[in-house]
Amino acid sequence: MKLGAIPGGARGWGVFSKHMLTRGAACRRGGRLLVACRGLGLWHYFRWVVHAAVVAYGFYASYGEGLIVKVSIMVMRRYFVFENMDKNHGVMLDEVLHARHTVRAFSPTELKKEDVEQIIKAGLVAPYAALPVAGKPNFRKFFVIQGNSPIKEKMKAIIVAKFPAHAESFEKSYGPTPFSKMLKEGGMKMANALLDKPCIILSGERWGVPAIAPESLSFCQENMWLKATTLKIGFQLLSVVSSMKLGNDKEFCQLLNIKPGEYYLDGIALGYPAANFKPAPVKYPDIESSLKWL
Ligand SMILES: Cc1cc2nc3c(=O)[nH]c(=O)nc-3n(C[C@H](O)[C@H](O)[C@H](O)COP(=O)(O)O)c2cc1C
Secondary structure (H helix, E strand, C coil): CCHHHCCHHHHHHHHHHHHHHCCHHHHHHHHHHHHHHHHCCCHHHHHHHHHHHHHHHHHHHHHCHHHHHHHHHHHHHHHCCCCCCCHHHHHHHHHHHHHCCECCCECCCCCCHHHHHHHHHHHHCCCCCCHHHCCCCCCEEEEEEECCCCHHHHHHHHHHHHHHHHHHHHHHHHCCCHHHHHHHHHHHHHHHHCCCCCEEEEEEEECCCCCCHHHHHHHHHHHHHHHHHHCCCEEEEECHHHHCCHHHCHHHHHHHCCCCCCEEEEEEEEECECCCCCCCCCCCCCHHHHCCCC
16 A cells, blocks of 8 residues: 555645655554554544654654654643643752752862753753844853863953942942942952852843843843752852943953843853852741732
8 A cells, every 4th residue: 555645634644654654664564554544444533643653653763762752842842831740840849949059169170061061051941031032043142161261361351450440330320338338348359259260151141122131041040050059069140240231341242252232141150169168048038028918
């Protein structure tokens, strides 16, 4: 029997299956399955199911398991939202949420490239404001500065040179707050030490309209933070990168090869926690004082 001759609405699949079934003995078995189904009079009821199975089998025989797994994940994502979630995921997630902390002292040990990439992949699946970046590729970018990369000194020089003006303009905008006092008094030391971390990641989110790139990037960074926690890698936000508006700075953007003003930039430090590091005690808000059911 010629599979291309499958009648009616199934013709499209038939041509497809025919193509797939020309590949190897494994596929011929798929063909026999079709014939058997027709022989048993089941064809009318099951032809779509059988066709889908044969096409999948053809793919499997032709391209191996990897593709089938990818296609299955795509189908799962399309038709089932939370199908593979169970109670254990919630328990594990709670553990990760409570284990997450800001780490501010790092061991000099370099991170494995694949761990850094896993953290970035977690950032890539974070939600993003889709309309502002519609039709714009590369709306999320990451720049990794690991170890003694020569770019570090160039970045440091830019940050240190611009820091006094940054502290001054902060005080002008917000007045003599504790934060502006900290910027003026301890800021230069902080600026000098800012990049002295085992690994720095500058994350960029493309600006659009409305200008909500910072919100998008926060989701991204939280994903990265949680992933880093599962890998026992310490994480520190370096919000001076965003508050100094380094994404608008011509010299700084030149180092990253991006156009000034195109991306909102923020920074994080990653590294294994130093041996003597203890997270700062934190008092999180409690549910009683934070929640109001309306
Ligand atoms: C928007 C934002 C900016 C932050 N910037 C910094 C920063 O520049 N440096 C730093 O060490 N921590 C920074 N933090 C971390 C907070 O200080 C920290 O999350 C908070 O004290 C609670 O501690 P925890 O992270 O250990 O739960 C920032 C946090 C947020 C949400």
